[in-house]
Amino acid sequence: MPDPHKITRKVQFADTDLAGVVHFSNYFRYMEEVECSFWRSLGISVNISDGDGHIGWPRVAVSCDYARPARFEDDVELAITLTEITEKSVSFKCEFRISGVCIATGRSSAVCCLTQGAKFHSIKIPDEIREKLQATMEG
Amino acid sequence: MPDPHKITRKVQFADTDLAGVVHFSNYFRYMEEVECSFWRSLGISVNISDGDGHIGWPRVAVSCDYARPARFEDDVELAITLTEITEKSVSFKCEFRISGVCIATGRSSAVCCLTQGAKFHSIKIPDEIREKLQATMEG
Amino acid sequence: MPDPHKITRKVQFADTDLAGVVHFSNYFRYMEEVECSFWRSLGISVNISDGDGHIGWPRVAVSCDYARPARFEDDVELAITLTEITEKSVSFKCEFRISGVCIATGRSSAVCCLTQGAKFHSIKIPDEIREKLQATMEG
């Protein structure tokens, strides 16, 4: 298993809710931030324009399990691993950690799509992207 | 099986992202809106203050499966059903529909907690609340 | 002076922050909601596609003055008035009210733009739109 890709994200005031903790929906925004950082670490953007439209990765399934809350100004380590590549999709697992303790675990699956105007068409993952992704699974 | 509790939510401009569709994290905000509406329909708030603190319902697990996108100014019907009550937790299923077509399905589980300052303690669901919730499961 | 266009918006859980009140940035989202509702009341969308691109209204200036906080499940009345139309721009004023008391006042100015891909070009407000807007200023 390869090492996960990691970033640290400080909890911002606007991320919290009246319970004094990070709103549960914001874990998905944090997870997207580390996913995009993972793509950039491979020299790819998660949003590529070409002549015909954009290549993007709409989510088809996401989940999160929460063990402990995160609070304002906590430094949350986000550790993401690519767990699966199929012909058209990728799946990630993300651990959220504070001071080394896992506070939540997220998962997401996304499909490679060509978007033209308002339409999305799923496509095979382009070879150049596939090769870079697979290299990360070999550690 | 009882009828779900339903509201209709118009997609707002700020709910969308550069792909021209509702950002995947916002489905969890929509789901929370219909959950809170469900609680209100029972005459309860999801956030109750008492002398000692607040009774709240932090999520322990959530998921969403996405079939089709939602776009600016779409009217999304949110249909929520209470699927399980345990001693301390509740679980919901939410269907997102546009023009009668299911575009996404969300699930969430939350634990009844007493919050005092920065601390959360899980507690048994108060009887008065349990009775109202169970009545909805009997249709 | 014409009557303002009004909607009522219930404060949602995700709108709040750890201070227990609606986060100050969300007033601008509420204001956008009533602006879009105002456009719809005239039979126009704030986002129109045509063959060449989209006609949209990016903000050039916004402000908000806050007098009292809004809290979870408050019903906030949003009352918007078109205050000025120039060749290319519109300006709005929005009052936020709870139980008839003004808790905040927002202002925004937006410029009519044609957007093509990543480019925005300011354009004269199309006559059909201008006429509908001006009719609202005559009361």
Place this chain on the structure above:
Amino acid sequence: MPDPHKITRKVQFADTDLAGVVHFSNYFRYMEEVECSFWRSLGISVNISDGDGHIGWPRVAVSCDYARPARFEDDVELAITLTEITEKSVSFKCEFRISGVCIATGRSSAVCCLTQGAKFHSIKIPDEIREKLQATMEG
């Protein structure tokens, strides 16, 4: 005039809207991020608990002028300056820059408040905080 306090903030996917740019309301979240970073640089948190409640800084007025859009993965420099201290309030100015070009200018004023449960009381800025703030105005 002292040097502004600066951070760089990468535009995240969820910050954008269907026009392909950062939603105008998110500039206020960016501004809050650099404000909180400024407080931390002085060794203070913007949210201090004490025995009686919290000391916080609710906004009384904010504004933003927008000159050019910001897009996904842009690195936005946020440069904040404390522009005024009164007995109970502080005012900030924030420039948003991409590649050295100012794309927006924000302003905010906030009042020092003691919050106890659901109540906010404005108070004189504590001396220890005032001294640190004033030192930044002397450059």
